[in-house]
Amino acid sequence: MARAATLVSWSFVALAVSLMLAVAAGDGVDPAVTIAVIALAGAVGVGSARTYHRIRTPYLVVMGVAGVYAAVRVALPSVTTGDARSMASGVTELVITVVLVVGMYLVLRARRGPFDVRDALDAATMFVGGLLVAWLLVVTPVVDSGQMGSAPSTVAAAYLPFSLTLLGLTAAVAMTGLAGNTSMRLIGAAVVVNTVADVIRGLQKAGAVGDMSEVTTMWTAGSFVLLAAAACHPSVPELFRPARHPDGPRQNLRLLIVLAAVLAPVIMVAATDSESPTDRAVRVAGLALLVVFGSVRLLQAIRASESARASLQDRLERDELTGLPNRVALLSQLDELLETTWRAEQRPMVLLVSIDRYKHIHDTYGQELAGIVVCDLAQRLSLAAQQFGASVTRPSVDEFVVVDPAVVSPAQAVIRAESMKEAFDQPVTVGDATVFVTASIGAVVAPRNRTVSSEEMLRRADIATDRAKEIGRNTVALFDDSMQSDLARRMALEGALHGAVERREMRLYHQAIVEIATGEISGFEALIRWRREDGTVVPPSDFIPIAEETGTINALGSWVMLEALSELRRWIDDGTVAPTTTMSVNVSPRQVADPHFPDIVNEALQRSGVPPELLWLEVTESMMLSEPEHARATLRKVRAMGVRIALDDFGTGYSSLSLLQRFPLQRIKIDRAFVHGVADTGNDQSLVRTIIAMGESLGLDIVAEGVETIHQLSVLRQLGCAKAQGYLISHPVPADAIRSTMVALRDLGALSIFTSDEATSSGWRG
Ligand code: C2E
Ligand code: MG
Ligand code: MG
Numbered sequence: 001m002a003r004a005a006t007l008v009s010w011s012f013v014a015l016a017v018s019l020m021l022a023v024a025a026g027d028g029v030d031p032a033v034t035i036a037v038i039a040l041a042g043a044v045g046v047g048s049a050r051t052y053h054r055i056r057t058p059y060l061v062v063m064g065v066a067g068v069y070a071a072v073r074v075a076l077p078s079v080t081t082g083d084a085r086s087m088a089s090g091v092t093e094l095v096i097t098v099v100l101v102v103g104m105y106l107v108l109r110a111r112r113g114p115f116d117v118r119d120a121l122d123a124a125t126m127f128v129g130g131l132l133v134a135w136l137l138v139v140t141p142v143v144d145s146g147q148m149g150s151a152p153s154t155v156a157a158a159y160l161p162f163s164l165t166l167l168g169l170t171a172a173v174a175m176t177g178l179a180g181n182t183s184m185r186l187i188g189a190a191v192v193v194n195t196v197a198d199v200i201r202g203l204q205k206a207g208a209v210g211d212m213s214e215v216t217t218m219w220t221a222g223s224f225v226l227l228a229a230a231a232c233h234p235s236v237p238e239l240f241r242p243a244r245h246p247d248g249p250r251q252n253l254r255l256l257i258v259l260a261a262v263l264a265p266v267i268m269v270a271a272t273d274s275e276s277p278t279d280r281a282v283r284v285a286g287l288a289l290l291v292v293f294g295s296v297r298l299l300q301a302i303r304a305s306e307s308a309r310a311s312l313q314d315r316l317e318r319d320e321l322t323g324l325p326n327r328v329a330l331l332s333q334l335d336e337l338l339e340t341t342w343r344a345e346q347r348p349m350v351l352l353v354s355i356d357r358y359k360h361i362h363d364t365y366g367q368e369l370a371g372i373v374v375c376d377l378a379q380r381l382s383l384a385a386q387q388f389g390a391s392v393t394r395p396s397v398d399e400f401v402v403v404d405p406a407v408v409s410p411a412q413a414v415i416r417a418e419s420m421k422e423a424f425d426q427p428v429t430v431g432d433a434t435v436f437v438t439a440s441i442g443a444v445v446a447p448r449n450r451t452v453s454s455e456e457m458l459r460r461a462d463i464a465t466d467r468a469k470e471i472g473r474n475t476v477a478l479f480d481d482s483m484q485s486d487l488a489r490r491m492a493l494e495g496a497l498h499g500a501v502e503r504r505e506m507r508l509y510h511q512a513i514v515e516i517a518t519g520e521i522s523g524f525e526a527l528i529r530w531r532r533e534d535g536t537v538v539p540p541s542d543f544i545p546i547a548e549e550t551g552t553i554n555a556l557g558s559w560v561m562l563e564a565l566s567e568l569r570r571w572i573d574d575g576t577v578a579p580t581t582t583m584s585v586n587v588s589p590r591q592v593a594d595p596h597f598p599d600i601v602n603e604a605l606q607r608s609g610v611p612p613e614l615l616w617l618e619v620t621e622s623m624m625l626s627e628p629e630h631a632r633a634t635l636r637k638v639r640a641m642g643v644r645i646a647l648d649d650f651g652t653g654y655s656s657l658s659l660l661q662r663f664p665l666q667r668i669k670i671d672r673a674f675v676h677g678v679a680d681t682g683n684d685q686s687l688v689r690t691i692i693a694m695g696e697s698l699g700l701d702i703v704a705e706g707v708e709t710i711h712q713l714s715v716l717r718q719l720g721c722a723k724a725q726g727y728l729i730s731h732p733v734p735a736d737a738i739r740s741t742m743v744a745l746r747d748l749g750a751l752s753i754f755t756s757d758e759a760t761s762s763g764w765r766g
Contacts, residue, residue, distance in 0.1 A: 002234040005232050005233065005234045006233060006234060008044055008232045009182075009186070009229045009230075009232040009233040009234075010229070012044075012226070012228050012229035012232065013186065013225075013226065013229045015037060015041075015225055016222040016223075016225035016226045017222070019034075019218050019221060019225065020193070020218055020219055020222040022218070023214055023215045023217075023219070034217065037221065037225060038063075038067055038221055038224050038225065039067060041224060041225045041227075041228030041229075042066065042067055044228065044232060061099055061103075062096065062099055062100065062103065062224075062227060063224070063227075063228070065092065065095055065096045065099055066096060066221075066224040066227075068092055069092040069096060069220070090159070093198070093220065094158055094159040094162065097159050097162040097163050097166060097194070097198075098162055100166050100191070100194075101162055101165055101166050101169060104166060104169040104170055104173060105119075105123075105169055107173050107239055107240065108169060108173050108176070110239070110240045110241070110242065111173060111176040111178070111240075111241075111242060111243045112176055112242075113242065117300060118297065118300065118301075118304075119169075119172060121296055121297045121300065122168055122172060122254070122258050123165050123168060123169060124289075124293050125168075125258050125261055125262060125290060125293045125294065125297070126161075126164045126167065126168035126169075126257075126258065126261045127161045127162070127164070127165045128161075128286055128289045128290055128293065129161075129164060129261035129262055129264065129265050129290060130160050130161030130162070130163070130164030130165060131160075131161040131286060132265035132268075132269070132282075132283070132286035132287070132290070133160060133161075133164070133264055133265050133268065134158070134160035134161055134202060135279075135282050135283075135286070136265065136268045136269065136272060136283075137160075137199075137202050137206055137268070138160065138202040138203075138205050138206045140206075140272075140279055141206035141207055141208070159198055160199070163195045164195065164261060166191055166194070167191055167192070167195050167257065168254075168257055168258060168261065170188055170191045171253065171254045171257045172254055173239070174188060174253075175254045176243040176245075177243045177244060177245050178238065178239065181235050181238050182233050182235045183230045183231075183235045183236040183238070184230075184235075184238075184239060186227075186229050186233060187226075187227065187230045189223075190224070190227045190230065191223070193219050193222055193226065194219075194223040196219065197215075197216045197219035197220045197223065198216075200212055200215065200216050200219075201213075201216045204216070258297075262290050262294060265290070266287065269283050269286075269287060316328055317329035317332075319394040321371055321374060321375060321394075322374060322375050322378040322394050324378055324392055324393055324394040324400075325391075325393040325394075326394060326395060327393070327395035327396065329393060330393040330395050330401055330403070330458075331454050331455075331458075333391070334348075334350070334403060334454035334457060334458070335453075335454045337403065337405055338446060338451065338452060338453070338457065339451075341446070342446065342449065342450065342451050342452075345448070345449065346405065346406040347407055347445050347446045347447075347448060348403065348405050348406060348407075348445075348457075349390075349403070349404040349406075349407040349413045349416065349443065349444070349445045349446070350401060350402070350403055350404075350443070350444050350446075350457050350458065350460075350461045351390075351401065351402040351413075351416070351417050351420055351441055351442070351443050351461070352399060352400075352401055352441065352442040352443075352444075352458070352461035352462060352464070353381065353400040353401070353420060353439050353441050354398060354399050354439060354440050354441070354442070354465045355374075355377070355398045355399070355437060355438075355439055356437070356438045356439060356469070356474060357473075358397065358398030359398075361373060361435060361437065365433060365435065369430045369433070369435075372430045373428045373430060373435055373437060374394075374397075377423065377424070377428065377437065378392065378394060378400065380423035381400055381402065381420060383423075384419060384420050384422065384423050385402050385404075385420070388404060389404070390402050390403060390404035390405070401458070401461070402416075402420055404416060407445060409445075410443075410445050410478055413443045413444075413445045413478060414443060414476060414478050416443075417441045417443040417476040417478075418476055420441060421439060421474075421475075424437055424438055424474075438473060438474035440465055440468035440469045440473050440474065440475060440476075440477075441465065441468060441476045442460075442461045442463065442464030442465030442466070442467065442468055442476075442477055442478075442479065443464060443477070443478045443479065444457060444460040444461045444464055444478070444479040445478075445479075460479045460484070461479065463479060463484065463487055464477045464478060464479035467483055490546065493543060493546055494550060496532065497530075497543055497546060497547060497550070497552055498552065500530060500532075500556075501555065501556060501559045505530055505531055505532060505533065506529070506530055506531075506556070506559065507529045507531060507734060508526045508527070508528060508529070508560065508563055508564055508567065508734075508735060509527045509528075509733060509735075510524040510525065510526055510527070510732060510734075510735065510738060511524060511525045511725055511730060511731065511732040511733075512524055512725065512730045512745060513584065513703060513723050513724070514724055514725070514729050514745075514748065515722065515723055516713065516716060516717045516721060516722060516723060517717075517722075517754070518754060519748035519754035520748075521577070521578075521581065521742070521748075522580075522581070522582060522723060523581050523582030523583060523584060523614075524568070524581070524583055524584065524738075525583075525584040525585075525586075525725065525732075526560060526563075526564035526567075526583060526584065526585050526586070527540065527586070527732045528540050528544075528556075528560055528586075530543055544588065548588050548589070548590050551590070553588050553590050553591060554590065554591060557587060557588065558600050558604070560585060560586075561585055561601065562603075562604040562607060562608065564583050565585075565604050565605065565608035565615065566607075566608045567583075567735050567738075568581065568583040568608070568610055568614065569608045569610050576742055577742065580614070581614070582614045582615070582616055583610070583614060583615055584616040584617075584618050584646065585615065585616070585617055585618065586618045586648065587617050587618060587623075588620075588623075589619075589620065589623035589631070592619060592623050592631050592634050592635065593627060593630065593631070593634075597634055597638070598634060598637040598638050598641070601615075601617070601638055601641065601643060602641060605641070611642070612641050612642030612643045613642050613643075613644065615643045615644070616643075616644050616645070616646050617644070617645050617646065618646045618647075618648040619635070619645060619646070619647060619648065620647070620648050620649055621647065621649070621650075621652070621659075624659055624663060628659075628662075632663060632664075635663060635664050636664055639664040644666040644667065645663070645664060645666060645667070646665070646666065646667035646668065646669055646701075646703070647660070647663075647665050647667070647668045648669050649669065649671040649705075650668040650669055650670055650671055650691065651670060651671045651673070651674050651687065651691060652671045652673065660698065661698065665698075665700060666700060666701060667700055667702070667703060668691070668695050668700050668702060668703070669702075669703045669705050669725075670688060670691055670692075670702065670703070670704045670705060670721070671705060672705045672706020672726070674687055674688050674691070675688070675704045675706045675712060675716070675726070676706065676708075676712075678704075678712055678715050678719075679709065679711040679712045679715050685715065685719075688704075688716070688719060688721075689719050692719050692720055692721055696720070701722055702721050702722045703721075703722070703723040703724065703725055704721050704724045704725070705725050705726065706725075706726045707724045707725065707726030707727075707728045707729065708726055708728050709728060710728065712726075713728060729745070729748070730745060
């Protein structure tokens with residue numbers, strides 16, 4: 001179907017070209033042929049236009065008028081005089097051109113939507129330019145030759161402006177992204193041919209060229225056949241669809257055509273002499289109109305680009321979701337404020353309102369509902385901020401910033417922050433869900449009589465917000481200088497942590513784990529220590545979280561693994577420890593998340609030559625929570641190698657029984673917080689009892705951590721706990737102290753605590 005249409009379309013093009021070439025070569029063409037061709041083109045065109053029914057009516061009109069035109073050209077010579085004939089054909093041509101102008105205007109509207117003043121101005125410019133050319137080219141010579149008042153020449157002069165307007169409109173339509181459309185190209189060709197024919201006709205009326213009516217007739221006929229080709233081509237429906245980019249990239253071509261329409265008459269006016277006052281009046285009026293249109297168009301273009309710039313600026317500075325100003329706007333607003341207020345001795349305040357666990361809300365309710373929640377909160381905050389003349393911005397997804405130009409004191413800042421927090425008191429209702437949202441608010445007041453940059457203010461607010469989150473969220477924290485120094489310390493630590501292993505600042509200490517029943521040493525836990533250049537020792541609780549955050553933990557963890565296993569290998573080889581002694585290595589969640597983790601473990605085992613069953617990996621519950629599936633898969637791989645896995649600090653996290661069952665665990669270590677209170681009958685004791693019972697039912701090995709007194713050890717023994725670790729037995733010791741530690745611990749088994757049921761001996765302490 002489409003291929004047939006394409007074929008017909010191109011046959012029409014061939015027909016049109018041959019028609020036009022035939023007359024151009026000087027061979028006469030029988031007028032009857034012209035009628036036949038237009039009729040054929042009309043019929044087929046109407047037929048295919050049915051397929052694209054939207055263009056059927058306009059197409060029928062054009063082709064109908066074209067048919068009448070052909071009939072007039074062919075039939076009238078025999079019955080009327082020259083003047084009447086050329087009058088009739090002139091009027092038909094005028095009607096056709098006007099119809100085409102209207103049609104093309106409708107196409108432009110279909111492509112570009114409602115009325116656009118630019119189109120009207122361009123059309124008016126083309127029209128007046130055309131009028132002026134017609135006047136200079138056709139009317140003036142006719143008047144000069146004394147034929148003033150001749151109706152045909154007036155008609156001939158009249159269709160020139162219309163065909164130029166048509167040309168301009170066609171260019172405008174083509175510029176709506178249709179430049180590559182075949183149907184559009186054919187229409188373009190038709191319009192150009194039509195315009196050329198009209199110009200020749202005008203020149204002929206003016207006596208500038210001889211009788212070329214046969215040529216112009218055939219060219220006009222050719223342009224109709226090209227129109228038929230355009231209507232047949234399968235690409236025609238595109239013309240009536242709204243353009244994706246109405247202001248296509250090639251607007252300059254359109255402007256060029258308009259410019260030509262201005263330039264041509266201007267040059268003609270300048271190049272020809274004016275003889276009559278009427279002529280002068282027409283020239284002046286025409287040029288004045290062109291100048292007016294041109295200026296308006298220019299003004300309009302300036303205004304359009306101005307408003308485009310403004311709307312772009314607005315879009316750059318506005319948050320799309322809430323309509324609040326965004327980070328860009330916030331920074332410039334804050335800059336300006338800080339710049340002006342410090343001289344006025346005013347102290348601007350910044351509140352950073354961070355929605356607690358926004359990711360959780362987002363993941364639970366989805367993007368759209370989370371967006372509704374944010375919008376609701378934005379509205380409440382704006383309302384609350386209005387009361388004290390502050391403004392609200394949304395610099396990032398889960399944060400709002402409230403800027404108050406002047407507060408009296410830091411205390412007042414806290415009061416205002418608290419009042420902003422009230423915006424979160426009521427839950428947000430979205431659909432049939434009720435969402436409870438809290439916020440952590442960091443408040444900072446600009447220093448007195450001193451400038452501070454907006455980035456600095458926001459950074460301080462950020463530090464205060466972090467503190468509010470640390471305290472436990474849903475609270476307000478006011479920035480003070482100690483927070484800054486904490487942060488500075490942390491930054492320094494972060495920097496020094498880089499390359500600490502290479503500088504040999506890291507050491508491993510080892511703490512014994514003993515069998516409660518026998519006092520035998522079953523293994524050691526490797527605990528890292530950082531001895532800095534200046535001799536200070538940083539405990540792991542200070543730098544492991546930083547290493548986690550910065551990612552240094554992966555390299556550090558690999559080093560710990562290899563170092564711990566190599567040391568164990570050495571002790572076993574030189575007989576310091578029994579060949580069954582195990583080594584426990586702590587592993588952070590981020591290490592488990594690393595896809596290479598099983599390879600790292602494997603490599604450490606290979607290089608140290610320690611059998612995998614001597615290695616225990618101590619993981620924490622937090623590892624199971626963030627990406628449980630991934631962690632489970634990784635631990636399974638490690639487990640498959642023969643390595644065993646212990647759950648450290650058990651009882652402090654959120655782990656449920658089902659979680660415990662899903663992970664490949666062989667041991668749980670009861671956190672020292674519970675061991676601490678195990679000796680006093682009460683909650684802790686029953687809790688430890690429950691943990692032990694549960695562990696046993698799952699077939700897990702149980703280690704109690706942080707055993708500090710004989711009493712604790714004795715209770716643990718009664719409760720059936722298998723192993724213990726703690727200061728009572730041994731502090732963590734450096735590797736070179738292992739031998740002496742072993743000696744000191746050798747007689748442990750003989751102590752009454754490990755042999756009798758009575759917890760009587762309280763004298764043992766190494
Ligand atoms: P953890 O794995 O639970 O280690 C036990 C912690 O309790 C150690 O603290 C140890 O010195 C301490 N401890 C042992 N017995 C007693 C006792 O009787 N009473 C008291 N109050 N404390 C006792 P440390 O060495 O400061 O390590 C703290 C945490 O740092 C460790 O907790 C572990 O989670 C982490 N950590 C240590 N070394 C590494 C490591 O190489 N890699 C990773 N990822 N984490 C490590
Ligand atoms: Mg541990
Ligand atoms: Mg622990």
